Amino acid sequence: MIDLLPEADKDAEKAVYDALRAYNIDRFGPSGYKALQIALRDDDGKVVGGLMGETARGWLFIKLLFVPEEQRGKGLATRMLQMAEDEARARGCVGLQIDTMSPEALALYLRYGFTIAGRIEGLAGGHDLIWLTRRING
Numbered sequence: 001m002i003d004l005l006p007e008a009d010k011d012a013e014k015a016v017y018d019a020l021r022a023y024n025i026d027r028f029g030p031s032g033y034k035a036l037q038i039a040l041r042d043d044d045g046k047v048v049g050g051l052m053g054e055t056a057r058g059w060l061f062i063k064l065l066f067v068p069e070e071q072r073g074k075g076l077a078t079r080m081l082q083m084a085e086d087e088a089r090a091r092g093c094v095g096l097q098i099d100t101m102s103p104e105a106l107a108l109y110l111r112y113g114f115t116i117a118g119r120i121e122g123l124a125g126g127h128d129l130i131w132l133t134r135r136i137n138g
Contacts, residue, residue: 031056036087038080040067051080060088062098065105077105081112089136096134101127109134 005012024031033056040049049071053062062084067076085096098114100106101123110116114132121128 028057032058032091034091036060036084038083040071040076040080049076051084053084055088055091055093058092058094060084060091060093060096062096065098077108078112085134085136092137094135094137096136097131099129099131101129106130106132 033054036051036053036055038051039047042048048068049066050064051062052064053060055061065077065080067080081096088096096114097117098109100109109132112134114134116130117133118131119128123129
């Protein structure tokens, strides 16, 4: 039976994730998964932004990178990217991957040395989703 769920179901998501993870490990071997998180804090110590990702199979997959508007233009995103790259290199990674819909973020990533790996054009609102990669360690 196939069942369309009316809303998010964490138990169903976990069951599918666990099954796919077991399949991938059996087929491709252990991934070496490890979370990588960098917190950007305000003066009170509250997390207001940061970089969240994971290393696996020799790559750093950056899932989130956010700098609050009032903190932009201070080089914080570049510093977080460098910190993440340094840690990825220490973990033996050969590359970084990130995606964006933001033209400003795209410009930053291209300046940092990322190259466009793929694109979905014409999302709702007229935006594009762009995947970028950057090789490190050779």
